[in-house]
Amino acid sequence: MNANVRVHGHFNGLKTTLLFALMWAVIMLIWWATGGSRGTLGIYILIGLATTFVSYWFSDKLAIASMGAREVSEQEAPEIYHIVRELSAKAGKPMPRIYIAPTMSPNAFATGRNERHAAVCCTQGILQILNARELRGVLGHELMHVYNHDILTSAIASAMATVITYLGYSLMYFGGGRDSRDNNSGGLGLIGVLVSAILAPIAASLIQMAISRTREYDADEDGSLLTGDPEALASALNKISYGAQTTPMRKTAGTQSVSAMMIANPFSSVGFSRLFSTHPPTDQRIARLMQMAQEMNGGQPLAAPYSVHALR
Numbered sequence: 001m002n003a004n005v006r007v008h009g010h011f012n013g014l015k016t017t018l019l020f021a022l023m024w025a026v027i028m029l030i031w032w033a034t035g036g037s038r039g040t041l042g043i044y045i046l047i048g049l050a051t052t053f054v055s056y057w058f059s060d061k062l063a064i065a066s067m068g069a070r071e072v073s074e075q076e077a078p079e080i081y082h083i084v085r086e087l088s089a090k091a092g093k094p095m096p097r098i099y100i101a102p103t104m105s106p107n108a109f110a111t112g113r114n115e116r117h118a119a120v121c122c123t124q125g126i127l128q129i130l131n132a133r134e135l136r137g138v139l140g141h142e143l144m145h146v147y148n149h150d151i152l153t154s155a156i157a158s159a160m161a162t163v164i165t166y167l168g169y170s171l172m173y174f175g176g177g178r179d180s181r182d183n184n185s186g187g188l189g190l191i192g193v194l195v196s197a198i199l200a201p202i203a204a205s206l207i208q209m210a211i212s213r214t215r216e217y218d219a220d221e222d223g224s225l226l227t228g229d230p231e232a233l234a235s236a237l238n239k240i241s242y243g244a245q246t247t248p249m250r251k252t253a254g255t256q257s258v259s260a261m262m263i264a265n266p267f268s269s270v271g272f273s274r275l276f277s278t279h280p281p282t283d284q285r286i287a288r289l290m291q292m293a294q295e296m297n298g299g300q301p302l303a304a305p306y307s308v309h310a311l312r
Helices: 012-033 038-057 058-067 080-092 122-130 132-147 150-174 175-184 187-228 230-246 252-259 271-276 283-294
Strands: 097-102 108-111 119-123
Touching: 012 038, 012 119, 012 150, 012 187, 038 058, 038 150, 058 097, 058 108, 058 252, 080 097, 080 119, 080 132, 080 187, 097 122, 108 132, 108 252, 119 122, 119 132, 122 132, 122 230, 132 150, 132 187, 132 230, 150 187, 187 230, 187 283, 230 283
Parallel strands: 097 119
Antiparallel strands: 108 119
16 A cells, blocks of 8 residues: 555545635634724734744644653664554654653644654553554554644644634624624624624634544544554554543643644543534544445455444
8 A cells, every 4th residue: 555645535634624714714704793904803813823833833842741751762662663663664754753651541642843843652551551453553543643734734723713712802892893884783782792702712612623523533544544454543442432531631731732632532521521522422433444444345344343442
């Protein structure tokens, strides 16, 4: 298989583009409602870019420090080095730095603004519950986050969400500027302004979460193409999901800032909170991966399809 050939069975790249277009539509709508001042929009775009630039440019250092992870040598983690070296070479990309985080909650993440400033981090917990084949599936997924430039995608989405939030504040404090000039009905009205100002940041957050979820699906698919083994990643996700529920990661400012980068939600996610989850439901991810494995197997049914938490 040519690892550089990208096949998206679920049109995740198109979905990401459409979600960005929707976010721009929200920006234009709120900007129009606040009076359509070019100067105002320019200021908020600069604020969004400024607040995002540091986190993007130093994403690897910030994420690693937040998790208290340390870089390990090949002598300390020969299996991880062997897998990452193999997959990096297969993709024709530089090998990232390898870190281990001192937490027993099973998870992993990759970060870095590009391939030459990338880092892959595994928790101690994930190394204890996965076998070599499953770990290879996870590392393939994480490497594709770097190779697909998902840190940049997330940074752009974050900047746009910031612009929408500030435009919403403007709408709340200064009212509907354009409507109040164009008619005598009092603009959007107090209730309309409050509703718009509150709903705009919520809409931005939901779109940002949706973008994150499409990137997870993309990394699942592309990582499985890289490893040639989607079934291994399905098995790993099942174990990680169960492990994250039984041994959830402790919520701190650091772990919360990195949680969106991780392969699975490290915190308990139930009820309404799932709406704002950066990760797709694990059972849906597993179902997609098992479908992909079946297609790779020539359409033949697999011996034992996985169900979430069926594996212990």
